[in-house]
Amino acid sequence: MEKPRTATFKRHRSPGRPTRKQAEARNNELLDKALDLFLENGFERTTIEAITAAVGMAKRTVYARYGDKDTLFRTALQRAIDEWIVPIERLREAEGEDFEASLLEIGRILVGNILSREGLRLMRITNAESIRMPEIGEHSLRRGTGPTVDYLADLFHRRLPTRFASPADARTSAYAFVHLVAGGPANIVAWGVQLSEDEVERQTRNAVRLFLHGILH
Numbered sequence: 202m203e204k205p206r207t208a209t210f211k212r213h214r215s216p217g218r219p220t221r222k223q224a225e226a227r228n229n230e231l232l233d234k235a236l237d238l239f240l241e242n243g244f245e246r247t248t249i250e251a252i253t254a255a256v257g258m259a260k261r262t263v264y265a266r267y268g269d270k271d272t273l274f275r276t277a278l279q280r281a282i283d284e285w286i287v288p289i290e291r292l293r294e295a296e297g298e299d300f301e302a303s304l305l306e307i308g309r310i311l312v313g314n315i316l317s318r319e320g321l322r323l324m325r326i327t328n329a330e331s332i333r334m335p336e337i338g339e340h341s342l343r344r345g346t347g348p349t350v351d352y353l354a355d356l357f358h359r360r361l362p363t364r365f366a367s368p369a370d371a372r373t374s375a376y377a378f379v380h381l382v383a384g385g386p387a388n389i390v391a392w393g394v395q396l397s398e399d400e401v402e403r404q405t406r407n408a409v410r411l412f413l414h415g416i417l418h
Contacts, residue, residue, distance in 0.1 A: 227256075227258070228266070229280075230256055231252070231256050231258060231263065232273075232276060232277040232280050232281075233277070233281075234252060234255050234256050235247075235252045235273055235274070235277045236277040236278065236281055236322065236326065237322075238251060238252055238255065239274055239277070239326060239330075240322055240325055240326045240329070243329065243330075244270075244274060244330055244333065247270070248270070249263055249264070249270055249273070252273070274330075275334075275337070278323075278326070278327075278337055278340075278341075279340065279344075281319065281322070281323055282323060282340070282341055282344050282345050283344065284319070285314070285317075285319045285320060285323055285345065286344065286345050286348065286349075287310060287311065287314050287349060289348055289349075289352050291310060292307055292310060292349070292352055293352070295307045295310060296356070300360050300361075300413075301409065301410075301413055303356075303360075304378075304409050304412070304413065305405070305406060305409045307353075308378075308382040308383070308405050308408065308409050309402075309405055311349065311379065311382060311383040312382065312383050312386055312387075312401060312405050314383075315383045315384075315386070315387040316386060316387060316390055316396075316401065320387070321387070321390060321391060323341065323345070324387060324391055325391060327341045328391075346379060349375075349379060350372060350375040350376055350379060351372075351375075352375075353371075353374075353375035353378055353379070354368065354371040354372040354374070354375040355371075357371045357374055357375065357416075358371045361416070364416060364417070374416055377412065377415075378412055381408050381411065381412055382405060382408040382409060382412065385404055385408055386401055386404055386405070
């Protein structure tokens with residue numbers, strides 16, 4: 202005699218309820234679009250309504266998560282900084298026996314990072330809003346530039362111990378390297394001047410040589 206089949210039921214997720222991964226992706230989309238609009242229109246002229254309309258999200262969802270526009274802006278900026286910073290491991294991998302060649306490769310990494318869409322967006326929005334919110338400039342410097350400066354100071358101390366016996370001198374020179382090598386092209390492009398890849402490479406090489414001449418002579 203054939204046994205009666207037992208009915209089986211598959212549990213389906215409600216179509217209106219996103220998965221955690223989907224919710225995270227939507228939140229990242231919100232933060233990315235918010236930062237674009239803050240840069241395009243400025244903080245004061247950007248509204249929650251405009252942001253939610255751009256991403257197709259309900260205002261109550263944004264208010265429930267962030268509370269107000271100020272918190273949304275800070276969260277979006279902090280996420281952008283954390284995703285933009287160069288991992289120190291990548292800089293260490295650029296080290297070689299030749300000190301000048303190492304600095305040139307590190308310089309290329311830093312310049313490429315600051316001239317990326319994400320890098321220029323961060324620089325422009327931080328410069329525009331740091332007068333009203335000084336803490337975002339401090340946060341950008343601490344999270345974005347701080348680890349790189351720490352690494353460079355250690356590199357200078359390791360490779361040129363007699364020249365950089367003082368940690369303070371090494372740190373000052375690390376800041377100088379970042380501003381001279383990466384800051385030059387970044388400021389030019391931020392003003393709307395287009396630089397070719399050859400021009401960026403030429404400026405990077407010249408800046409590294411100028412830096413080395415300054416610390417070795």
